[in-house]
Amino acid sequence: MSNRITLKQIAKELNLSVSTVSKSLRNSREISTDTKNLVQAFAKFYNYKPNSIALNLRNRKSKTIGVIIPEITHYFFSNVIAGIDSEANKKGYRVVVSLSNESFDTEVVNIETLANGSVDGFILSVAKETLLNKDYHHFKETINQGMPIVMFDRITNEVACDKVIIDDKEGAKKAVNKLLNTGCKKIALVTTEDYVTVGSLRTKGYIEALEESNIAYDPNLVIKIQDQGLNKDEEITLLGQSIVKLLHQHRDIDAFFAVNELSAITVMKVVLDLGYKVPEDISIIAFTDGVLSKYSIPALTTVSQHAFEMGVASAKLLIDKIEEITNSEFHITQTMDATLIERQTTK
Amino acid sequence: MSNRITLKQIAKELNLSVSTVSKSLRNSREISTDTKNLVQAFAKFYNYKPNSIALNLRNRKSKTIGVIIPEITHYFFSNVIAGIDSEANKKGYRVVVSLSNESFDTEVVNIETLANGSVDGFILSVAKETLLNKDYHHFKETINQGMPIVMFDRITNEVACDKVIIDDKEGAKKAVNKLLNTGCKKIALVTTEDYVTVGSLRTKGYIEALEESNIAYDPNLVIKIQDQGLNKDEEITLLGQSIVKLLHQHRDIDAFFAVNELSAITVMKVVLDLGYKVPEDISIIAFTDGVLSKYSIPALTTVSQHAFEMGVASAKLLIDKIEEITNSEFHITQTMDATLIERQTTK
DNA sequence: TATCAACACGAAAACGTGATAGTGACCATC
DNA sequence: GATGGTCACTATCACGTTTTCGTGTTGATA
Structure with a gap:
């Protein structure tokens, strides 16, 4: 036409x-x-x-980066994309986005659809289902076919490729230490199931920080978010109930650390509903980078993930591999600092 | 490689x-x-x-949709993308995303970069700067070269193409009527400059709803958000000041209607700070579809834009044009209903 | 005047695919 | 035994580029 x-x-x-x-x-x-x-x-x-297609065919490259993420309606992920887009454009690359919706099958289909020459490499964050299945053959095959992959945030060590993560454990420690330093004594944790790497690392940070301050780790103060096929609203309702229950059992809880934004907001909602004052009675810190934290009332103190910068870093790593600036045999894992952004939910 | x-x-x-x-x-x-x-x-x-590139060259089509949006870290836009992605995948299309960052030049570059055979058509929402400049030659040229375009949300009537919008005026009327019906007498409006089509339509709806209830439209109750190159934080600070000023001048304001989410959240923050109770003293309704509204405390009553559905509808229109199922000469403008989602900021 | 270089351009191949149009070999039919 | 048809496969072209290798013409040199 x-x-x-x-x-x-x-x-x-x-x-x-x-x-x-x-x-x-x-x-x-x-x-x-x-x-x-x-x-x-x-x-x-x-x-x-x-005609760029003719050029692509001739040059046997597409100047295109494939991005596969679990969901896009998530400030963290869309911000990473913004970072990737920014860096990619600078280097003359285009970005094609596809969503796994946390599904293993969709992830496999997407990667295979794009690996036929449509893209020169991938930047991706692994779907939950994939992490649960521990089936990474699609990544391995893609890499074997000479197509570089960079994983960010949700990674797996079973695949040899470049990775960009933030220092989840250290970030969690910063958060917990902040709570301890402002006088909190009994800090509850809201986290994910262990198979989500970032979640378990943040849990580790929580435990370590407590131990370093000679506070015994109490598993009873931990809420693990279930996600057995529930939709988000149901998940939140369930979480809300768990929080209420926890606060009834442990009336002296004076702080919450949540490994993601929505959990933290849920904590805040419940806590305010129950008549506590934030941060006077209960402090809250979330691990995130989102708008909810920034604009919630009161604004949440958070550990920033530097999503945009992660995108930029991932794109740099990938393009270096594509253009063979870096050796394809060696893989680096780039760890970005997680920084504490103090707002209104801490003293 | x-x-x-x-x-x-x-x-x-x-x-x-x-x-x-x-x-x-x-x-x-x-x-x-x-x-x-x-x-x-x-x-x-x-x-x-x-090899899909070879196929693309041979078939003289790419089975790819180019999406150009002002920004991706915006729940509305990322949700539209999710809708586009969903529909596109069903029909065997891929989605390449690029961001204009509200800049005219970037928009021009992006569209030209992708129009060289990389994509079969575009789905886009016009950048603010472009709307301000009123320079739409890049869209017209693209269409003249036989490449279909579908515009959504931020459109311009100067370009002949398919469009998907929501019924902004009607949506605004629903919001204002809701406020009136719950006893509000003096409703302030927070809106954008007139060149943003959606903003001016929503303003129109506000005025019409008032007139239909025989309430005189008072321009003094309207705050227009300036955006002369300020960053978001500065914009919000400025807006906050305007709101404080307005409330001082008109102490009997009992409701706000804001044409976007962040403005509404800002209104709420100021209002709560000043000691008003929401919704008892002041009701608030926002025009949006975002997470902020859903999870703010109290949760905002909003007019939903049905972002995902807009994405789906846009993709359907575009693919029909690409596959010449619909005649390329005729253009349709699809209007989606805006629905009121009642939450906690209205009585 | 034969030789050679510079000049200005064209022919052809290659990237990977798929469709159209051959091409032999074999067998059957009259 | 000439004709025709089927079978199983191959050659070629086209998509739009860029690049390598020619090639014919001109003018200068020995």
Whole structure:
């Protein structure tokens, strides 16, 4: 349907060969100035642009990065994409996005659909189902076929590739230490099931920070978010109930650390409903980077994941691999600092 | 770098011609069963997948949709993308995303970069700067070159193409009527500059709803959000000041209608700070679909934009045009209903 | 005047695929 | 035994580029 002009058409129109036209446009000195001027003027007039698909085929690369993420309606992920997009554009790459919706099958299909030459490499964050299944063959095959992959945030150590993570454990420690330093004595934790790597690392940080302050780790103060096929609203309702129950059993809880934003907001909602004052009675810190924390009332103190920067870093790593600036045999794991952003839910 | 196997390599390996291999894989009955089985087994073993770039070149289409949006870290837009992605995948299309960051130049560059055969059509929401400049030549040229465009949400009537919008005026009226029906008498409006079409339509709805209830429209109750190159935080601070000022001048304001989420949240923050009770003293309704509204405390009553559905509808329209199911000469504007979601900031 | 270089351009191949149009070999029919 | 048809496969082209290798013409040099 597209009626864009091609080299062939220009050649025919000007009674020249395709090669001459091509060389003229690339300003080859094999071609006389007169001819070059003529061709260039003609091309400009008809708004000639080389067909990128033909170029891709010829150069055997697509100048495109495939991004596969669990969900896009999530500030963290969309912010990572913004970072990838920014860096990719700088280097002349395009970004194609596809969503796994946390599903293993979708992830497999997506990666296979894009691995047929459509993209030069992948940046991805592993779907929950995949982490649960521990089936990473699709990643391994892709890598075996010479296509580089960079994983960010939700990674697996079973696949040899470049990775970008934040220092989840250290970030969690920063959060817990902040709570301890502001006088909190009994800190509850809201976390995910262990198979989500980031969740378990943050849990580890929580435990370590407590131990370093000689506070015994009490498993009873931990709520693990169930996700057996519930939708988000149901999950939240369930979590809310768990929080109420926990607060009834342990009336001296004076702080919550939540490994993600929505949990923290849920904590805050419940806590405020029950008549506690935040942060006077109960402090809250979330692990996240989202808008909810920034604009909630009161605004949440958080551990920032630097999503945009993660995107930039991932894109840099991938492009270096694609352009063979870095050796494809060696893989690096880049750890980014998690920084504490103090807002209104801590003293 | 990619070492994916090609038809040629299979042919060489099996001492067959490329055509035979190709036909075998496509199960042509010109080829003997033995040969077909052999080739298919070989191809499967080496995980042959046709190179999509070659196919794109041959078929002169990319099976790819280009999406250009002002920003992705915005629940509305990322939700639209999720809708587009969902529908596109169903129909065998891929989605490449690029961001204009509200900049005219970036929008132009992005559309030109993708219009060289990389995509079969565009789904886009116009950048603010473009709306301000009123320079739509890049869209018109793209359409002239036979590439279909579907605009959603932020559209312009100066470009002839399919469009998907929500009924902004009607949505605004629903919101204002809800406020009136719950006893509000003096409703303030927080809106954008008029060049943002959706903003001005919502303003119109606000005015109409008032007039239909025989309430005089008072321009003094309207705050227009300035955006002369300020960053978001500065914008919000400024807006906050305007709200405080307005409330001082008009102490009997009992409701706010805000045309976007962040403004509404800002209103709520200021109002709560000043000691008003929401919704007892002041009701608030926002025009949006975001997480902030859903999870804010109290949760905001909103007019939903049905972002996901807009994405789906846009993708359907575009694919129909690409596949020439609908005539490229005729353009339809699809209006989606805006529905009121009652939460806790209205009585 | 034969030789050679510079000049200005064209032909052809390649990237990977799939469709159209051959091409031999074999068998059956009249 | 010439004709025709089926079978199983191959050659070629086209998609739009860029690049390598020609090639014919001109003018200068020995």
